[in-house]
Amino acid sequence: RATSETVGDLRRLPNFPDAPVAGVDVTPPWKALWDILSPVAMSEFGANQIALVTGTRPEMVYHGVDSEQFRPVSRERPLYIGDHKLRSREDCKRMFGADKRALWMLRTDRHMPRKRYASLYRALAPVLAARRDAFLITHCRTDDQGGNLDDLASKYPEGIRSRILNTGFHNQMGGASRDILTALYNAADVYVSVGSEGFGLTIAEAVACGTPAVGMDYSSVPEVIGPAGIVVSPIGLIDNEYDHAWAAVDEPAFGKAVYDLLGDEPRRRALGREGPPHVKANFSWTVAAAHFARIIATRASSEVAA
Secondary structure (H helix, E strand, C coil): CCCCHHHHHHHHCCCCEEECCCCCCCCCCCCHHHHHCCEEEECHHHHHHHHHHCCCEEEEEECCCCCCCCCCCCCCCEEEEECCEEEHHHHHHHHCCCCCCCEEEECCCCHHHHHHHHHHHHHHHHHHHHCCCCEEHHHHHHEEEEHHHHHCCCCCCCCCCCCCCCCHHHHHHHCCCCCHHHHHHHHHCCCCCCCCCCCCCHHHHHHHCCCCCCEECCCCCHHCCCCCCCEEEEEEEEEECCCCCEECCHHHHHHHHHHHHCCHHHHHHHHHHHHHHHHHHCHHHHHHHHHHHHHHHHHHHHHHCC
């Protein structure tokens, strides 16, 4: 139990915790903690939600993305993995043993309740049914807090189930290198996500690689996608064990957005080109570090003045 003395000690500590708020209706008791600490929001959405609880809008610093690592491969800037020299989306697909003409819908984040993989499967099953050249590729543990992906896939006919694939890197090796992840993003034609996000790092990494994204128009997702993809409206809120609310995407609308984008290569390329400059302009580690340095310096100056 906090006493007035321990609260005073906490107030003197230079605490600036990241606060990745992924939903609305954050509970009022958070104010007691945020009045002691100095939360730093990871999105404009998060800053607005914190302000509703505390009455004061916090500082906002976007997460950084390593744009030197996560980049579009090209003849000028190829990616080398073993004996593979990757210069194009087709090269990346071939490295993973896929037909260069296949259309990849990729997702690489963790399989947990907030990510709503079952919703993603429902939304994209009609896309897989309509396009025999389309594949849904996931890069995560198949058995995690969100359930078992193999069990989810078993609900669908073989013609669909056979094109819902997992990379296996997490199951077999505990993960993949950053180079492998970069190659996956570059191999994909569309990055897909239906979850609520405090920031959405994997979405940002995908668009940094020139892959357009389709996500939900909720939480930080539209900020991260920016001009590099499409956002689809939610249909309602979902309660969670943290006593605030995530959202559920309009699954038919999400599926249609992905289907239309898969059928429109010029638009995919146009949206993909928007991603790298968007990420460099907004999600820079250099900018984030400088912003945090200013926050700390301002706090130190105010304490000296006091």
